[in-house]
Amino acid sequence: MNEPVLRAHNVRKSFGHLEILKGITLEVQAGQVACLLGPSGSGKSTFLRCINHLEKISDGEMWVHGDRIGYRRAGNKLHELKENETAKQRASVGMVFQQFNLFPHRTALENVIEGPTIVQRKSRAKAMAEGMELLDRVGLADKYQHYPSQLSGGQQQRVAIARALALKPKLMLFDEPTSALDPELVGEVLEVMTSLAASGMTMIVVTHEMGFAKEVGDVVHFMADGQLVESGSPRQVLEDPREPRTQAFLSKVLA
Amino acid sequence: MTTRTPEPQENGLVIVPARYLGRWIAAVAVVGILLMLIYSMFANERFHWDVVGEYLFAAPVMAGLGRTLMLTAISMLIGIVLGIVVAVCRLSANPILSTAAWAYSWFFRGTPLMVQLLFWFFLAALIPNIGLGIPFGPQLLSIDTNSVISPFTAALLGLSLNEGAYMGEIVRSGIRSIAAGQTEAAKAIGMSRLQTMRRVILPQAMRVIIPPTGNETIGMLKYTSLVIVIGYSELLTSVSIIYSRNFQTIPLLIVAAIWYLAVTAVLSVGQYFVERHFERGFTPIKGKKPAAPAASATGPVTGPTPAPSIEPELEPSK
Ligand SMILES: Nc1ncnc2c1ncn2[C@@H]1O[C@H](COP(=O)(O)OP(=O)(O)OP(=O)(O)O)[C@@H](O)[C@H]1O
Ligand SMILES: [Mg+2]
Numbered sequence: 001m002n003e004p005v006l007r008a009h010n011v012r013k014s015f016g017h018l019e020i021l022k023g024i025t026l027e028v029q030a031g032q033v034a035c036l037l038g039p040s041g042s043g044k045s046t047f048l049r050c051i052n053h054l055e056k057i058s059d060g061e062m063w064v065h066g067d068r069i070g071y072r073r074a075g076n077k078l079h080e081l082k083e084n085e086t087a088k089q090r091a092s093v094g095m096v097f098q099q100f101n102l103f104p105h106r107t108a109l110e111n112v113i114e115g116p117t118i119v120q121r122k123s124r125a126k127a128m129a130e131g132m133e134l135l136d137r138v139g140l141a142d143k144y145q146h147y148p149s150q151l152s153g154g155q156q157q158r159v160a161i162a163r164a165l166a167l168k169p170k171l172m173l174f175d176e177p178t179s180a181l182d183p184e185l186v187g188e189v190l191e192v193m194t195s196l197a198a199s200g201m202t203m204i205v206v207t208h209e210m211g212f213a214k215e216v217g218d219v220v221h222f223m224a225d226g227q228l229v230e231s232g233s234p235r236q237v238l239e240d241p242r243e244p245r246t247q248a249f250l251s252k253v254l255a
Numbered sequence: 256m257t258t259r260t261p262e263p264q265e266n267g268l269v270i271v272p273a274r275y276l277g278r279w280i281a282a283v284a285v286v287g288i289l290l291m292l293i294y295s296m297f298a299n300e301r302f303h304w305d306v307v308g309e310y311l312f313a314a315p316v317m318a319g320l321g322r323t324l325m326l327t328a329i330s331m332l333i334g335i336v337l338g339i340v341v342a343v344c345r346l347s348a349n350p351i352l353s354t355a356a357w358a359y360s361w362f363f364r365g366t367p368l369m370v371q372l373l374f375w376f377f378l379a380a381l382i383p384n385i386g387l388g389i390p391f392g393p394q395l396l397s398i399d400t401n402s403v404i405s406p407f408t409a410a411l412l413g414l415s416l417n418e419g420a421y422m423g424e425i426v427r428s429g430i431r432s433i434a435a436g437q438t439e440a441a442k443a444i445g446m447s448r449l450q451t452m453r454r455v456i457l458p459q460a461m462r463v464i465i466p467p468t469g470n471e472t473i474g475m476l477k478y479t480s481l482v483i484v485i486g487y488s489e490l491l492t493s494v495s496i497i498y499s500r501n502f503q504t505i506p507l508l509i510v511a512a513i514w515y516l517a518v519t520a521v522l523s524v525g526q527y528f529v530e531r532h533f534e535r536g537f538t539p540i541k542g543k544k545p546a547a548p549a550a551s552a553t554g555p556v557t558g559p560t561p562a563p564s565i566e567p568e569l570e571p572s573k
Contacts, residue, residue: 052443054439054442054443083447083448087446087447088445090445091444091445094443095443097436097440097443099436101436101437101439101440102440103437103441103455103459104459104536104537105458105459105533105535106536107536114444114454115444115445118446118450118454119444119450120445147535147536147537148536149536149537149538160440164443166444167444167445
């Protein structure tokens with residue numbers, strides 16, 4: 001039962017002739033919080049998007065909880081899954097975007113119950129009860145009737161986290177969840193993520209928040225130029241990096 | 256427009272609202288010209304307002320109005336559905352679908368509507384039998400074209416196929432106005448393409464789609480009068496039949512104009528409400544601080560009652 005939640009093996013991704021991911025091999029164990037660091041353009045977002053098949057990988061293999069992402073294997077052939085089959089796979093992976101991407105025409109609660117009612121076909125009453133619980137968990141139960149335009153950035157991002165959690169995912173992906181926020185709003189979102197980590201959720205977090213990586217992260221992966229340069233405990237990678245590229249990046253970020 | 260006397264502020268200073276003399280002059284001039292126009296129209300005997308009154312609710316006029324409304328409604332309905340299909344095909348990754356959709360728009364926007372109407376009407380002459388079968392193979396079903404193409408069906412085909420081409424462009428621009436992040440978010444919660452389109456993209460695109468669709472509907476109301484060329488009679492045809500007999504051309508055209516204006520007014524009111532419906536969630540401009548709407552005024556729907564105020568203080572619930 002030691003199947004990792006995410007297993008990526010030699011994952012490559014090209015856009016046209018440009019190879020963005022140059023063979024990423026990485027495992028994330030159940031309950032782990034993996035932080036992904038790296039300079040802009042190093043392919044962090046692309047890697048996250050490959051995990052829930054928003055982007056199709058060009059080569060390599062990827063499994064979430066033992067399920068091969070995007071393909072079904074039969075004999076020595078890999079059959080590409082149809083759009084609606086990958087849609088089902090995606091529901092087991094929650095994703096939180098830098099720009100929140102809440103549905104502006106739906107209230108906070110409606111955003112949260114959209115997945116459970118439309119994708120998982122739960123009853124509306126049950127989804128609403130669970131949705132209210134989730135909004136309570138991110139501290140926004142009293143804002144359930146507000147539209148995204150009536151919420152601050154930090155509140156919107158917390159609703160977005162609740163929306164992703166509503167599908168009861170096995171893995172949560174965060175792509176720079178606090179980068180679009182005013183500095184005074186960053187804390188409230190990190191708090192939610194910290195408590196989520198404490199509850200045992202497996203998380204992959206792309207972030208520039210070194211404090212979060214150090215305190216909440218179990219492992220830190222440093223990416224540059226589409227390659228995984230260095231992995232290790234937060235203390236080791238952030239305070240005593242071995243690779244020159246990691247050192248160069250950290251000295252710039254921490255300066 | 257506040258006309259109350261300025262009250263002193265706390266600091267004892269009085270705020271005097273800006274006065275715009277030009278606006279007042281313009282307003283007076285416009286109202287004056289309008290009154291003169293209305294007076295001259297009603298005082299002019301040659302407008303024959305008595306004839307207008309006589310025919311305003313006459314049975315043939317009413318029947319024509321009914322057919323105009325029916326033709327407008329059905330053509331717009333089919334046109335909108337076609338438009339959505341065309342737009343989705345245009346944006347599809349399948350090159351055959353997108354090219355076919357493009358060709359459809361090109362053809363039906365590029366030929367005069369009157370030609371299209373005549374074409375459908377004379378379809379029977381071109382293709383005497385409409386058959387269903389395998390190309391170069393056996394015929395499975397065959398019907399006499401004349402029996403299906405009545406002036407009404409020809410009018411409906413012509414108007415709605417033409418409308419579909421225009422609506423396709425309108426819907427496409429609406430869909431394209433929605434940020435890619437919305438599609439990604441919908442995909443990320445496992446929605447299929449159809450669900451994404453129906454639940455996320457189209458409801459938001461409606462804000463962009465409705466105003467030009469209102470234009471199209473009002474345009475359609477008047478384009479229906481083109482069906483006169485294939486002998487279908489609607490509002491304008493009905494009044495033209497009457498004035499060709501009694502030579503009261505102007506009063507009867509006024510009758511038609513009054514009805515067109517009345518229907519346009521009703522449509523505009525309808526558009527207002529439809530627009531307001533799809534404005535849901537968009538009305539307050541994206542601001543930094545929430546405007547704290549009257550959300551807590553009504554109790555929660557179901558489920559656990561939230562504590563009166565839980566501020567960003569976090570307690571993991573498990
Ligand atoms: N759809 C695409 N088509 C072509 N190139 C793309 C596409 N998406 C990403 N790229 C390129 O891939 C590279 C990596 O992008 P990615 O967004 O993964 O970087 P990142 O590490 O997340 O950077 P950032 O910190 O700025 O978010 C960039 O050079 C980008 O231009
Ligand atoms: Mg990125």
